[in-house]
Amino acid sequence: MSAIASSYDTDDARWEAIRNRDSVADGHFVYAVRTTGVYCRPSSSTRLPKRENVVFFDTAEEAEAAGYRKSRRVRGDQTSVATERAALVARICRLIDEAETPLNLEDLATLAGVSTFHFHRLFKAETGLTPKAYASASRARRLREELSNPDANVTHAIYDAGFNSNSRFYEQSQQLLGMRAREYRSGGTGTVIRFAVGQCSLGAILVAQSQSGICAILIDDDPNTLVRDLQDQFPKAQLIGGDAEFERLVAQVVGFVEAPSIGLNLPLDVRGTAFQERVWQALREIPPGTTASYTDIAKRIGAPKSMRAVAQACGANHIAVAVPCHRIVRQDGDISGYRWGVDRKRELLRREAAAPSAEDTQELQS
16 A cells, blocks of 8 residues: 555544645545535535534445435546646746755745645655655756756756755765766766677577666667667767676576566666656556556556657667566557567567466465
């Protein structure tokens, strides 16, 4: 159960949500009023009923099964509240992006006109990120923009991006850039990436690792094409062929390709925008043996109208299998395009569907 859901487990917490017209609570429960015979969402703009007349249900279906009917205000409330919530969060995001110095949670909640607890839940429900994570992504984006200028002064870029000290920045530099700032400014010069090419039943497979972790898993028929793709992806990095120990890592990846049910626990050096990271995280949450559509992913990350952006993020994924964009299918269930070939995508899905579940494996071993 999520942290948001667990915060509405008690009747007292649910009543408090109704009193605050908490739109974040919508979808977690409904309340019905004995004297009127109707049920509403927690954020409903209807007149606040007396506490002794209120009964709670986990779902609208349960309320209707108990004989209550839907309030006429439900649909209108949903539209207006959702619009107001999106506008509020969008305004706060712009303030974060434009702030010369970082704003803490208390500052942001005050600007939003709500409590810190409510603001934190509201922001994450709307963006898929915590305020802190969004601010970090915003600073990283601004820093990359500053450092993209070869004449940029690193110290000035650090402060212009919203870091209030050099030490604070350097604590996070590897996570933000995947390399030191001066190397990033020069286009990745000095970054060492080890790689090795192996063979699996789907063709040649290349695994590459920077100082921060896995930065590429590529699949193709031609091994030379994979190496050229890696060079294009990191044109100014120093590419070094992996040794025997590194080849064992490649074997681990190949093993996952051949038997998806074993899982893959690799440190992923995923470089992309905050939106891409949200999409890639959602992809990693799709269980083996199941699929999702671009629309499904857009809804999961709280951006239901961003199907095209989700598709672009999937296309930008350079880490095959570990970030499983092969589990994305069309809305009607048909198999769509895949960076490493539709035939490979179909075969990966076939293997995952045929693989025994963890429960089945445990039962067989018992």
